[in-house]
Amino acid sequence: MKKVIVPLGPYHPLFEEPEYFALYCDGENVVDAEWVAGYNHRGIEKLSESKHWDQVTFLIERICGICSTSHPIAYCNAVEDLLKIEIPERAKYIRSIVGELERLHSHLLWVGLAGHFLGYNTVFMWAWKYREPILDIMEMVTGNRNHYAMMKIGGVRRDIADDDIDIIKNILGELKGKLEMLTQAVLDDPVLAARLKGVGVLTKKDIKDFGAVGPVARASGIDIDVRRDSPHAAYNLVEWKVITCEEGDVFAKAVVRLLECFESIKIIQQCLDRLKGKKGEIEIEVRNIPAGEGIGHYEAPRGECFHYVRSDGTSRPVRHKIRAPSYVNIPTFKASCIGQTIADVTIILAGVDPCYCCTERAISVYDVDKKKKIFDGKDLIRLSQEKTRKIKKELGFKDE
């Protein structure tokens, strides 16, 4: 059987994204995968050593646009661990609110993209339309739709005004209704079930071997969540639950993400209630960082974000180690795509929700003998959309 190398192209539907997976195929089935990274490597850990402790928060916000507040929270946790300080209660609630709003917009973004890969373009448009009110809230509270610059060592930079709290609660109330509709549509759709169930399964052993985290791990029945396991901010002050599924396939990953959105809304609303009508400090003043080391982590939308810092008492970090969740999640692709067909490869990779900037990504397909490109990323998306159409026809549904 001829072995074909399939480098997988752009992950993003309409973009040329720089990342590279080489898949080795035997006919229609994938037998091995290799990840070639480095297109997005910007040398952030080294840059961190040249910035002051406070400037580092601005730098690492820009590691990733979608989990823009996750890295600063994890970094601030690390430095606060080094200092052994606890931030004021009001700051804890604000941190959780901003973190959960980010989780909402990130999961909706994912739902839209996954919809596009499967050929459900209406889902793409709806999901991104429902994201907009969340970005409006962000702009109202922090001043920017993305890159909020809210976190600082010792607390948060800005407070949330009482007037804004009612507006936020209204927007979230409306969003909840739309989310319920979207979730029900996904859970009830037989085409999606046929398309996604049993596809790209990750076992509990795979998760442990790769150290995978976040919804990827929770969809395979591994009950871990930094918010509950290692409480910080307001996560142990409000009621919410961790969502897990057992099957480990792409459908389970979608379900986990959608149900997590409801938990996020619950957390935000409780935090807003605790803030309303009250006043309080939003930061502890930190003058200098003594010598020492600290570790902080936070549950970003994609999983655990880990930061390690070391100080020698001067104004800059000696070492700042950053591990984004996608760094451990993307390699699971090696396990989940083996034995799957080429048409399913884009949705399996999408199931991991790779944050390319947090790490890196991309794919296309070459015939190893003829050295000619057979498919590129857009072709693979087209193959994926065609498979959905075929299943729709088999089940007796009309094309969208």
Added chain:
Amino acid sequence: MALDLKTRALKKSLFVFHLSTGSCNNCDIEILDCLTPRFDIERFGMTLVGSIKHADVLLVTGICTIKNSYRIKKLYEQMPKPGFVVAIGACACTGGIFKDGYQMAGPIDKIIPVDVYIPGCPPKPEAMIAGIVKLLEKIK
């Protein structure tokens, strides 16, 4: 039959190709946001295309890492001329906060000529649309 750029611009139909050369993706997401119902850039006659060979405008984001510098040069050569390059975001314009990094081959105008700079981190969709409208005026 290919229409020339001026005619196409007058008929308000620009084909745009997007490339990220090493970004945090915020600019890329905001570009995609322009397609969504709230901003709906298609009413200005812009369409995103899948191949550089059909593009009139190359939208670039990111700092241009070393690995990407080969790609962007090749893509620029493949773009039919006259073609325009738009650098979106602080990273593409000047390198932004990453300008001292060891993987930096950019900013973009060190590698290929740039026609329009849209600064911001990320630039809001409104800013991007304003920038594109300026480009349309430049073409005319």
Added chain:
Amino acid sequence: MNIVEKLKGKFGNKIKDIKLHCDKRIYVEIEKQDIIDFVKFIFHDLDARFITASGIDNLDSMEILYHFSVDREDVIVSIRVFLDRNNPEIDSITKIIRGASNIEREMYELLGIKFLGHPDLKRLLLDDKFPEGVYPLRKTQEKLEK
């Protein structure tokens, strides 16, 4: 502390130093030849999750911290090893933990640490044309030619 007692019980004087920064952060310093035994115990017996490894250039030595999380007890255990900066090498833990492969490749290219027995030790993030022998994360690598 349960985890500290378990480690002391199993390894006794192979532990050069144990530091408790607080009850959730344990730092264990060991000799590099014991790394495989420690990793096996923490990964399998304590059922910890491998988070990542941090390589640090202290001008007089190379240091690696292997970070593990015992999620159910909210404890992060970091194993610290010091290596000779002129010839930094240590056994690879990829045979025990498959997911350690990438971080070892990253430490190899950014700090110049060799991981003996790694199945595929080659560059991960840096471009092929990036000069050999240039390790960006080393402290002596201040200004790099582009």
